[in-house]
Amino acid sequence: MIIGSGQIAKAFTHEDSKDVLIFASGVANSKCTDKNEFIREENLLKKNLKLSNNKKFVYFSSCALSAKDYPLNEYYLHKKNMENIIRAKSENYYIIRLPQLIGNIFKEHNTLLNFLHHKIINEESFFIYKDGFRYVIEVNDVKLLVTKFIYKMPPRQVVDFANPYRYTIFEIVDAFEKILNKQAHYKVIDKHDSYYLNLKAMKEFIKNFSVKIDFSEKYLEEKLGKKLI
Structure with missing residues (x-):
């Protein structure tokens, strides 16, 4: 079962979700402060945890929660709360923490990424942080990693999936x-x-199960190029 209609939900098929509940209907905007949106997700999450009948339950969260000392705004605190609810109510969960999605x-x-594309293509001015850095991952690589991970690894897992190279905002703009x-x-x-991520668990999984994925410094440009050309 797939819950959601956004980019992550659409990347999966019903074959991928056989005997699995993929919950991909969360608040997507990390700047969101609307408590009604947070309540909507929480209610939907609790409902589907009950309906899952202890199937494998996949939830998408944020890599920011894995970072030490990273300031948590209302959105990140909400995601942390969602993770805690899942831990309390499911014995068969996989919490997948993601960075910027391509x-x-x-x-x-x-x-x-969508903001920068819109501004640059429309020749509009914008601000960027001098010391801003981001990790990224492409949506089909999320699907590849998740579908393998939930069948190869035991449940009650929280894992970060991201290209290991950390890009400056200047590199992304370039x-x-x-x-x-x-x-x-x-x-x-x-x-x-x-923030910095410890991606040791992901790297070991990729190595141990020979997952074919081309993470590298050139990953961002290669993935963006395929999307934009």
Whole structure:
């Protein structure tokens, strides 16, 4: 069973979710402060935990929760609460923490990559943080890792999936400029916004089960290029 209609939900098929409940209907905007949206997800989550009959239960959270000392806004505190509910109510869960998602770049929504694409393609000015860094992963690679992980690994797992290379915001902007052949118009704010991830568990899983995935420093540009050209 697949719960949700967004990019992650659409990446999976009913064959992927056989004997599994994939919950991909959470609040997507990390800047969200709307308590009604948080309550909607919480109620839907609790309902589906009851309906799951202790099937494998997959929930998508944020890598920011794995980072030490990263300030948690209302959205991240909400995701933390959702994780705690799952731990309390399920014995068969897999919590997948994700970074910036490379999905449908052309869709206008509040992810960093979609924001940058919209601003650059429309030649609009924007601000970027001087010391901003982000991890990324492409939506089909999420599917690849998740579908293998939940059948190879025991339940009650919390794991980060991300390309191990940590990109500066400048590198991300440069990748868009190169692919789109357009110059970005931005001003730099002297602000720090970043965290480090320990991806040892993911790397060991990829190695132990020979998962074919091409993570590298060039990952972002290669994945964006396929989406935009």
